[in-house]
Amino acid sequence: MSDPWDLPQPDLFSYSSVNQIAYDWAGGNWYFLDDSKEVIFLCQERKNHAKLMCLSIVSVRLSKPRGIALDPSEGYMFFTEWGTAPPKLERALLDGTERTDIVSKNIVYPYGVAVDHPNRHVYWVDTYLDYIERCDYDGNNRKTVVRGAPVENLYGLAVFQNKLFVTSWRENAILAMNKFAPNNHSTVLGSLARPFAMHVFHRQRQPLHSKLYTHDPDSDAADKHPCQSLDPCHHFCVPSKLSPYYRCVCQTGYVVSDQRIGRCSLVQPKDFLIFGQNKPGMIRGVGMQFAAPSKSDEEDEADPHSSEVMIPIPGLSRPTTLDFHFQQSYVYFSDSQTYKIQRAKILGDSVVTEDFITEGLNKVEGLAVDWVGENLYWSDEGLQAIYVTPLEKHTAKKTLISGNLSHPRSIALDPIKGFLFWSNWNSVEDHLDISGSISWSWLDGSERKVLVNTNLHWPNGLTIDYDNSIIYWCDTFANKIESLNYINNEKTRNVIFSKNELVSRPYGLTMLENHLYW
Numbered sequence: 010m011s012d013p014w015d016l017p018q019p020d021l022f023s024y025s026s027v028n029q030i031a032y033d034w035a036g037g038n039w040y041f042l043d044d045s046k047e048v049i050f051l052c053q054e055r056k057n058h059a060k061l062m063c064l065s066i067v068s069v070r071l072s073k074p075r076g077i078a079l080d081p082s083e084g085y086m087f088f089t090e091w092g093t094a095p096p097k098l099e100r101a102l103l104d105g106t107e108r109t110d111i112v113s114k115n116i117v118y119p120y121g122v123a124v125d126h127p128n129r130h131v132y133w134v135d136t137y138l139d140y141i142e143r144c145d146y147d148g149n150n151r152k153t154v155v156r157g158a159p160v161e162n163l164y165g166l167a168v169f170q171n172k173l174f175v176t177s178w179r180e181n182a183i184l185a186m187n188k189f190a191p192n193n194h195s196t197v198l199g200s201l202a203r204p205f206a207m208h209v210f211h212r213q214r215q216p217l218h219s220k221l222y223t224h225d226p227d228s229d230a231a232d233k234h235p236c237q238s239l240d241p242c243h244h245f246c247v248p249s250k251l252s253p254y255y256r257c258v259c260q261t262g263y264v265v266s267d268q269r270i271g272r273c274s275l276v277q278p279k280d281f282l283i284f285g286q287n288k289p290g291m292i293r294g295v296g297m298q299f300a301a302p303s304k305s306d307e308e309d310e311a312d313p314h315s316s317e318v319m320i321p322i323p324g325l326s327r328p329t330t331l332d333f334h335f336q337q338s339y340v341y342f343s344d345s346q347t348y349k350i351q352r353a354k355i356l357g358d359s360v361v362t363e364d365f366i367t368e369g370l371n372k373v374e375g376l377a378v379d380w381v382g383e384n385l386y387w388s389d390e391g392l393q394a395i396y397v398t399p400l401e402k403h404t405a406k407k408t409l410i411s412g413n414l415s416h417p418r419s420i421a422l423d424p425i426k427g428f429l430f431w432s433n434w435n436s437v438e439d440h441l442d443i444s445g446s447i448s449w450s451w452l453d454g455s456e457r458k459v460l461v462n463t464n465l466h467w468p469n470g471l472t473i474d475y476d477n478s479i480i481y482w483c484d485t486f487a488n489k490i491e492s493l494n495y496i497n498n499e500k501t502r503n504v505i506f507s508k509n510e511l512v513s514r515p516y517g518l519t520m521l522e523n524h525l526y527w
Contacts, residue, residue: 018061026043028075031078035082035218035234036103036234037246039052040077044073044074048068049065049068049088050066053244062244067101073093076089076121078124079124080124081217081248086101086103087124087131088101089133090119091117100131102249104245111144111148116135117137118137118138120134120164121164126213138156139162140155141156141166154191155191164178171187172185173186174197176201176205176206182198182199183201244258245257245258262318275357276319280297280521282294283340287327290323290327292321293322294355319356325344326347330374338356340352340355341376342376350366350373351363371392372389376420379452384397385399390416393415421472421473421480422452423475429449430460432446432448432482433445435467445462445484447462460495467484467486467487468482470519474492478496478497481525483527489512490505
């Protein structure tokens with residue numbers, strides 16, 4: 010403990026926004042809880058890797074996670090959360106699957122959480138109700154251990170034998186109390202400025218599964234988990250309760266090709282869906298073989314990693330627009346907080362992001378790749394114009410459309426027929442009589458015309474059905490998805506969805522064959 014050392018930087022995120030850390034002593038994994046991005050990461054140090062190899066294991070239905078605790082001998086993690094969604098205490102397997110709400114009633118601001126391994130109890134503090142409570146691993150046998158003055162404004166919590174240790178913001182101290190007589194508390198350490206997390210350092214706090222001990226007092230063999238004694242997995246070795254007491258999990262974009270040797274192989278998808286997100290900021294790719302949800306799917310979240318088919322493009326803030334070049338396997342994108350257009354090569358064993366355009370940009374809101382003419386088009390809302398540049402010689406750019414553009418947003422191309430489409434938002438949300446518009450021109454910007462300018466407010470997500478010459482779009486303000494045949498003389502406009510429960514603030518839209526995705 011006297012020799013400090015630094016963990017390598019993670020490959021998917023920054024430590025700056027991490028608020029809780031948990032170490033899996035059986036598998037040698039690290040768990041990082043990020044309440045600002047609302048995600049839990051699983052990370053591991055690997056040989057010949059300069060950075061921690063990480064995987065996002067919980068990133069949906071997670072509202073401001075606050076505390077995390079592990080029991081690798083049972084293969085469980087527990088975490089508290091309270092934010093915009095109802096507060097609760099959840100349990101999941103150590104790979105983030107099989108999530109279960111074990112406490113969701115009479116809980117308000119749960120913070121610190123700790124595990125009593127011998128008794129299979131979970132303890133947590135509620136800083137609003139001024140409670141310390143406990144339950145078993147299934148959420149049953151719930152009991153209030155102590156309430157009121159001794160435990161006001163608590164944050165962290167640790168359990169050891171018959172003792173509870175808590176960090177108190179009211180007392181600015183670490184307090185200790187007996188689990189069975191908690192009103193008699195003592196100050197372990199005082200005069201602390203806002204104490205946060207803590208742990209008890211003792212071998213009993215990091216037990217292994219009972220069947221993994223040698224039970225031979227004369228044996229020189231150290232008690233180790235198979236994850237560390239055998240190193241059986243290519244990427245992540247996650248402890249489990251049942252024999253062989255571990256499960257191999259692959260990095261995003263890989264799949265276990267041979268569970269016997271834990272080998273991970275790159276996914277080779279035929280087609281997949283690419284999307285950008287800002288919590289955490291990255292671009293991800295998921296498979297498109299979706300089954301109809303069953304009741305069990307609604308109650309238990311499916312494996313969050315099995316559908317991901319691409320190593321994500323990490324380290325972004327707010328990737329608002331993107332497009333791809335299929336033959337070159339490039340994704341082009343813009344992060345609204347970096348004033349750049351960047352690109353990344355995908356479908357390899359690593360992702361390297363490079364700057365594509367770094368000057369002359371203000372607020373890029375639309376991107377489109379012309380795979381026929383090998384050009385990149387983009388709309389800049391800040392400069393109120395639409396531009397084009399060659400993919401190979403992108404130091405030169407040309408202004409195609411300017412003037413009478415208050416908020417140019419999404420753009421789309423039909424390179425086969427030679428058309429450029431773009432949307433323009435109305436200026437003020439409250440002025441519904443000022444309509445947005447969708448316009449089109451030739452790819453060189455000539456013959457500019459308005460295509461749609463009635464009953465339209467915030468048109469976005471322009472996407473093209475090339476075979477049938479139909480343009481689709483969503484209206485972020487009106488909660489609509491519509492379409493129009495742009496070759497047909499009548500230019501018939503159709504409403505696909507309007508104020509449907511599935512269409513709430515739609516922003517991005519794309520299609521493949523007969524399916525729309527938004």
